[in-house]
Each structure stands twice: as structure tokens, then as C-alpha cells.
Amino acid sequence: MGLIGLLFTWPLAPVHGVIKLGELIQQQVEHELRDPAAVRRRLEAIEEARRSGQISEEEEAQAVEEILKLMSGPPRR
Template identity: 40%
Template sequence: MGLITGILGLPLAPLRGTIAIGEQVLHQAEEAFYDPAVIKRQLESVERMHEEGALSDAEAEWWEETLLERLIEGTERDRT
């Protein structure tokens, strides 16, 4: 980066920093969202709530399908 480019780009530095922070927050959120241990705990919670009668069969099935899809997607993301 040249001197002129550096000087002219200086006003954009806060924006670049904000974007970098946003990317890090997104990365951390995705890591937590696709974490197999978290998904397993959520599946266990769905099963427990279904057994207690807090979730109907249809609701429990929907949650299980959603969580399993997330687990599969997270596994595929890890491969790339």
C-alpha cells in the first residue's frame, strides 16, 4: 500500500475494523450454532420435553428433524 493510498484510506479504517469484528462475531455464532455437543443437548431436551408432554409428537418430530439437519449441515461445513 502506497503512502497516498494509505492516507486516503485512513478514514475507512474504523469501517474496516467494524467489518472485521462483525466477521468474527458471525464466525463464533456459526461455531456455536453447528456445535455437535450443543445440538446433542438440544435433542436430549426435545426428547425430555416430549416425554413430559410439553411437546406434541408433531412438534418433537419437527424439532428433531431441524436439529438433525443442522448437525448434518455442520458436518458438511467442517469437511470444506
């Protein structure tokens, strides 16, 4: 990429930076969704909420199903 190419692409550098930042954030979120320790903490929180009476059995089953669906789904690209 010569000097002329650099001159024409330089104004778009902030846009490329924002796109790269968005991609990094997306990768981190996907990692957090599938991290076994994070999933276990969410499942334990749901179980504790059920034991303390904050949510019903149906809400517990729905929340667990949603977590498992997020965890087992294909990675988004």
C-alpha cells in the same frame, strides 16, 4: 501502501473493523451450530420437553429434523 494510501484508507478503518467483527461472529455461530456437545444438549432439551408434555410428538420430530438439517448443511460463506 504508502503514506498517501494510508491517508485515503484511514477514514474507512471503522468500516473494515465492523466487517471483520461480523465475520468473526458468523464463524462462532456456525461453530456453535455444529458443535456436537451443543447439538446433544439441544436434542436432550427437546426430549425432556416431550417427556414433560410441553410439546407434541409432531413438534418434537420437527425440532429434531430442524437441528439435524442445521448441523448437516453446508457451512455458509
